Amino acid sequence: MTRDLATLAVPPGADALRVLPDLARALDGTGPALLPFAAGSKAPALPPAPGTPADLALAVGTSGSTGRPKRALLTTSALQASARATHARLGGDGQWLLAMPAHHVAGLQVLVRSLVAGTAPVAVDTSDGFTPAAFVAATGRLDPAARSYTALVPTQLVRLLQDPEGREALARYAAVLLGGAAAPPSLLARAADAGVTVATTYGMSETAGGCVYDGLPLDGTRFDLDDDGRISLGGPTVAHGYLAEPGLGAAAFTRGPDGTRWFRTDDLGHVDADGALHVQGRVDDLVNTGGVKVAPRVVEEALLAHVEGVTEAVVVGVPDEEWGQAVAAAVVVADPADPPALADVRARLHGILPGHALPRRLLVLPAIPLRGPGKPDRAALRTQFGDTPTQ
Structure with missing residues (x-):
């Protein structure tokens, strides 16, 4: 069975919340699966894609670290498994602040987690770029009675920690997910000194976003290293391949004897004595x-x-x-x-x-x-x- 697929222009900043109804319909199957892209840029072509999963929800672009970007096929079950495992790790459902572009997997997952939890997300106004003032203002619109969460990249965290009001706003969150790039130990120490609860995340579009938090896999996720230290990630959040590229998908995605889906990353790592995964960087870096x-x-x-x-x-x-x-x-x-x-x-x-x-x-x-x-x-x-x- 092939799921209908439609493009979805995702506006920046606070306007990104307008896509929530479309995203909800993609998740519950009442609407088409979606191929998100940044509003204002050229809409991607919709190639023929026979054999896509029946519960396909999103075809999410990879970051294109090497070569051309691809689009990972993420099902409703994969996205929901990711959202539920995240909330279980963080201590329960909560209200989310969107601070990143919502056509990338990290921003999309903020919206998916909100839909799964039944909470209304708040978004940062990025019309002037990401600023501590806009983050502080958006934080002020969160429900003070709810557990609050947000997801940032290290550059955003650096800017907020340099701003007194930004530090105060960060300390309000039950957890700040930090991903997208390596988090230097010195940055994590500064955040801890400011009373900010940070969880470092590792994952990618092919795993529905972060699936390893603070070096430990989320519920249902597993990791494995080959003899050269190359990381593979397995579990219910792994994508079902790449849109319209079955050959490329077959080389990256496999299924284990127990039925677990696995994705072979381009990253190298090692496991410490406590069983935590440490990512050392990409093979080609x-x-x-x-x-x-x-x-x-x-x-x-x-x-x-x-x-x-x-x-x-x-x-x-x-x-x-x-x-x-x-x-x-x-x-x-x-x-x-x-x-x-x-x-x-x-x-x-x-x-x-x-x-x-x-x-x-x-x-x-x-x-x-x-x-x-x-x-x-x-x-x-x-x-x-x-x-x-x-x-």
Whole structure:
């Protein structure tokens, strides 16, 4: 059986709540399944897609980290399983604040969780971009008697923690889900010091959003690592493949002997002694410098923890005649008038990182370029490095 599929233009900010009736009909089967896209952009084509699941609800775009974006087929049962497992982990149903674009899976799940819980979401006005003032104002419209939740990306959390009223608003939430990009330990420590309850999330469109919270899988979810550390995620939230791309879906999605659906990610990780999953980054983000592989996240965390004034850091590999690739760091600093020099950064990290992992190029930027739901745009950063000196 093939489910009817329709495009859905999702407005930004507070107007995104207008799609709730369409989303409700997609979930209960009284309306077509939906292919969400950002209002104002070109509507995606609706390709023939025979054999889609009978309870298909959404065809959600992936972030397109490598190559062209795809659309993951998410069923009503997968989305509801995700919402219920999230509420079970957080301590019960609650009212949600939408602070991210609702055509991406993280924003869509805020709306799905609201529908499943039977609560009315509130949305941040992003007509002037995401600002602490708009977040504070939206928080004030939540029901003070209800448990309140929101979902953010690290860049948003950084901005809110820098604002006194933003910190006060954050502390009101029973939980703040943090995903979309790596959360530096220093950022989590700052949030904890401010009395903010943060749950780091790991997942993607192919798993109906976050399915591992604080390193531990939600109810029904499992993870597995192959011999190289590549992560696979399994459980009821896994998508049923990609829209109109059965061959690609067959390579990424499998079904275990017990019937569990699995998705093989492009991420590497390890499991600690307590059984918690730690994601080290994408396979294709590893920097191969002088024949040695460097995980960008290790260098990013060292920059944030040990180089004074650095508030954001993203590390990429850039071509280098001598080393093949050079470790290149882009940073945002608290005081742009006093940026660190490359030599100072290398000296500060000497003995903390092995020599091959020390940055050989440095860019100080006013902001990290982003794509999708708050992910660093590593491709854009690579082009920005250009002819920065190598050391």
